[in-house]
Amino acid sequence: MSINYSFGLPLKHNFAEYVYYQGLFLPHEIDRILNFWDDDKTIKATLAGENKHDDELRKSSVMFIDNTPENDWIYKKLASLAITCNNERYWFDLLGFHQELQLTRYSEGDFFDWHMDFGPGEISARKLSMTIQLSDENDYEGGDLQFMINHKIVAAPRKKGTIIIFPSFIMHRVTPITKGIRQSIVGWVSGPPYR
């Protein structure tokens, strides 16, 4: 027998484990971002939150893109895309970027194994994760950004300039680079606790 015991929850039929967008950054803008790479500002990637050093989970180099006036165009574009995407798909409460955008470089042998971007402590406010594929897909082998969707592993598009957005609680990884270099920007949009 059927029952009707609705709490009247607003259901979101547009939810997707990840979405991607192309064309927000022009090729010359991507090249401009790639030129930010400065070996002197580079650090070995650590994990936010718990288990800060876990060499088995992650190997890559990162630097941070300060939110200075010259870099604001990058933040602006990503913020506006995040808001649009959120309004179409997720309806999370978002407050903004509370951590600097991260420029990541994966060289041969580098990887980031299965993880969520969400967790206890300083990463508990993350709601949406964003990745920009900065490298030409033919410049590296391996280095796929993949999502675990139920029992299936799905790879994100690799095309240079693609922006992939996903809820920060979705499991994902970057497979080991077997040849070349892959670069990406990773950003996290934060918000108040889920309720």
Ligand SMILES: O=C(O)CCC(=O)C(=O)O
């Ligand atoms: O490089 C990427 O595309 C994603 C990296 C990642 O998952 C992270 O930094 O949390």
Ligand SMILES: [Fe+2]
């Ligand atoms: Fe991640």
